[in-house]
Amino acid sequence: MSAPILVAYATRYGSTAEVAQFIASTLESRGISTLCQPAREVKSLQGIQAVVLGAPLFMFHWHKDALRFLDRFRADLQSIPTAAFALGPTTEPRSEKEWTDARAILAHTPRHVARDWSKLLESAVANAENNHELVGDELHIVTVKADEGPTLKRFQPRAMGRATKIRKRTSHLTITLGPKE
Numbered sequence: 001m002s003a004p005i006l007v008a009y010a011t012r013y014g015s016t017a018e019v020a021q022f023i024a025s026t027l028e029s030r031g032i033s034t035l036c037q038p039a040r041e042v043k044s045l046q047g048i049q050a051v052v053l054g055a056p057l058f059m060f061h062w063h064k065d066a067l068r069f070l071d072r073f074r075a076d077l078q079s080i081p082t083a084a085f086a087l088g089p090t091t092e093p094r095s096e097k098e099w100t101d102a103r104a105i106l107a108h109t110p111r112h113v114a115r116d117w118s119k120l121l122e123s124a125v126a127n128a129e130n131n132h133e134l135v136g137d138e139l140h141i142v143t144v145k146a147d148e149g150p151t152l153k154r155f156q157p158r159a160m161g162r163a164t165k166i167r168k169r170t171s172h173l174t175i176t177l178g179p180k181e
């Protein structure tokens with residue numbers, strides 16, 4: 001039997017672990033032995049044929065456990081085939097949802113940005129009822145988008161009269177509602 005392929009992952013809410021387990025099961029179904037475990041629990045890369053590393057992205061940065069994994073095994077990874085995947089937050093609804101279902105999901109989401117999405121959803125429903133004379137119970141979510149907004153440019157003073165540029169990134173959140181058919 002050949003050496004296994006390590007599928008290591010860093011995760012915050014568990015979605016990266018699910019993807020890593022799916023990758024490992026797909027490789028197993030093709031007859032390739034795999035070892036799937038969190039990146040922080042990997043002790044050594046001895047006897048590993050290849051490495052697949054996955055991590056979530058937050059504000060364009062990899063999860064700290066994945067970065068530590070790369071730092072810890074930098075020398076070993078130079079001689080082993082390595083692949084990486086990253087997961088970022090998605091806003092595309094899997095199916096058309098009623099806005100009341102989306103509100104319940106947002107209320108129980110542990111992310112700070114869920115509060116902003118929830119306020120936007122409530123505002124969109126109120127606008128549909130008041131401005132377009134639609135009934136709130138008959139609305140569903142058609143599209144959801146999070147686009148890049150304007151970047152605010154600031155400077156932070158540094159030593160010897162220098163300055164460091166600070167980019168404060170913003171987003172445009174868009175929710176489109178429509179009547180049920």
